[in-house]
Amino acid sequence: MSSDPWGRVDETGTVYVRTAEGEQVVGSWQAGTPEEALAYFERKYEGLVVEIGLLERRVKTTDLSAKDAQAAIDHLRQQVDEHHAVGDLQALRVRLDALVATVDKRREERKAQRAKQTDEARKAKEALVAEAEELAQSEQWRSAGERLRALVDTWKGLPRLDRKSDDELWHRFSHARSAFSKRRKAHFASLDAQREEARRTKEKLVAEAEALSGSTDWGVTAARYRDLMAQWKAAGRAQREAEDDLWNRFRGAQDVFFAARSGVFAERDAEQAENLKLKEELAAEAEKLVPVTDLKAARAAFRSINERWEAIGHVPRDARPKVEGRMHAVERALQESEENEWRRTNPEARARAEGLTGQLQAAVDKLRGQIDAARASGNNARADKLAKELEGRQALLDQALKGLHEFGG
Template sequence: MSEQTGPEDGTQAEGTVREADSPAATPGGATAATDPEHGPSSAGTTEDAPAEPTSETPAPEDAPASADAPAEPAPTAETPASAAAPTEHDPSPPSTPRPAPPKPRPGPPPGARPGPPPGARPSPAPAAARPAVSAPAPAVVAAQPSPVPSASDDPSRWGRVDAEGAIFLRTAEGERQVGSWQAGEPAEGLAHFARRFDDLLAETELLVARLGSGGGDPKHALSGAKALREGLDEASVVGDVEGLRKRLDELVGMAEDAVGAARDARDQQRQAAVARKEELAVEAEAMAEESSNWKQAGDRYKAILDEWRTIKGIDRKTDEALWKRFSRAREAFNRRRGSHFADLDRQRGAAKARKEELVAEAEALSSSDDWGPTAARYRDLMTEWKAAGRAQKDADDHLWQRFRGAQDAFFQHRASVFAERDTEFAANAEAKRRLLDEAEKIDTSNADHARAALRSIQERWEEIGKVPRDDMRPLDQRLRAVEDAVRQAADREWRRTDPEAEARVAQFRDRVEQFEAQAEKARAAGDAKRAQQAEAQAAQWREWLDAAVAAVQER
């Protein structure tokens, strides 16, 4: 493209568009260019293939990450396609402040527009990790203002171009030159700067849509809106600048409300996170002081730690203070648990040593045949075993098997001996029954023969030996009955032949006769009183005489 000197200042190159000395940023950041065949083109057009992005055209940082992004506003009668949201051939304009373009220079090829190749979609942004305790930020719903009309419908309504190609914007304060056009028809230059206005309008509406749907960063939207509003006074555009300014003011208000709502949401999230960690710390401290269920409490500490790691959104100072509380509580619990198990190990060691002594004694007694004292000692050993406490499980089980083995060996041996003895005692009981049958047939009419037979039976009774415990009493009772019968027969025989009894009878008879003679003599002498006394004494002695005679006769 050849350069030519302009008719006035000699600085304007043919085929370029000259902007005002203070150009504002445009969505693409490129100046208009003229093609000899196609005429002027703008960064806001989409008819031709887009050019590769340059360093002056940063990629939008808050572009939708997926198909779930908020829908962009569709063109209306007031908003032509050039002012609507970008299509897949027209990536979304950035919402962050962009550097002002350099001085006029040759632009990109005709119809070129910075952005990705046709059909490309913005790269999805990585999803942020969701905190465990969060409060959703409320979406900001904007009021419905009067729509800002598209400048492309009637560019002459908002500006004009003079005969030298200077482009002017009409404002409330008057006209302001925003650029110049030397590449073709004046109307094309005016339309070019109108499309730049529509790009700013589209960028503004995109920020509004994203902010209203909650799909964008409120801070990012606020900074972008402020940058657009600050550059609007010097923007090289033709359109309803005042209406766009009001729209940007509304957008700034919406973004500030969204930033405040997000801040409130973060505060609520932080408060909820702090409250939850406070609860976990209190629970950990309570377990550190009170819990003695070591397994359950240890598992609970692990669960608390896992949950603790998922709780985000707390400032470092508060989080460290809460962590110190939790960590101290867990360490205190671990120390108390360690001390408990150390004491338990010492107790188990002492219990093991004591049980080894008891096992040694039990094994030494297992072969004893001193049944009563040994059985009593085994009962005492069992009591001492229970009082010794528990050793380690493996050692305790092994020692218990040894102790039970020794005890079982003794009692099994005793049971075997007792079984043999019971068989012998049963035979002895049967022999004594036969002997009793013989004893119960002794003739007691002859006391001497009866006594001799009883002595023989008693001697054989002792030779037979012991009998079962249940048979001892009945057998002894039968033998005593025989012995009593023989003894009574001997007593009767002795009383019949007792000389002393006969002498007593004769003595009692003499005394009766003596007192009767005294009574007769007293009556003869006329002494009735002495006679009465003598008769009374005679009657007494007669009673004794009758008793003695009866005793002798009973023999």
């Protein structure tokens, strides 16, 4: 028979462990000496000590869920209660009880954290709804529409609430967007109607302008063309395609008349030649605005030049396309600069870039936390795998930050 402070082996080979409730049978040993029997079951005990130590470390240093932790505790407690090891089993039970208390505390902390996150999500969604309802009354169709789309992206990034609360807030949010869309649709429908009315009005003006183009009653007809031009400007714009076509016909009819008048009034050639000289000087002045460095100042300067241009009068017909082409080239450069500025400051594209950058930053931070946790738990293989994934995510984040910098952010 052999024994130690926590167990013994009797003459039949039965192994016992000593507990506060008395001796408990551990198992039977027939393959060797009693000392070997005790050593075997003591190793079993040491194995339990190691497993409990590992579980304690996981609970302390990782985000192991309370459910999984409790399952692991129950599994180890079962092994301790089955008395298949020789050692201080009561000490192991005490450590497991302490683990249960730690896990319960962690569960309550996470419950409180979830409640806090839910409250924050509720407040965030209520703020989105309030802003959407305010935007629903806006007449800034472009900017309000872009902002509403950005709010939708923000909403999608927030956690869900309980079904009833989430549905109620989403209903208000969706209703505000629908109300804005209906008002915007009605506005542009009205605008389309106005443009259609402008088209019909301008078709009548074109018809009269074309009918007058062969007149030789120079004074009266020129005055009538001025009246038609005033009516043209007062009619508003038609649809773009129709507007361009109608304008070309209207301007073409005037050109026919004024060209004929110019042929009759040869004495005005000198005046038109002087006009050409003045317009060429203005065109040269306008061309100095390109390339555009200060869009606002360039626009103001071009308007001033254009007003003086309009005040000058006609130039010889064959010279007009070239000199007007120079002005049109400057105007196109200004328009392109405006469009580039708008694209650069487009809030929707900026919001997408900021959203992407935020998502990638969160992913990088999460991976770093997972790598630290894996290394802390001794799982270097997982840590190395996550490190490779982090490298790719970091490269994407750097690229996204570079893109966001181009927006001035």
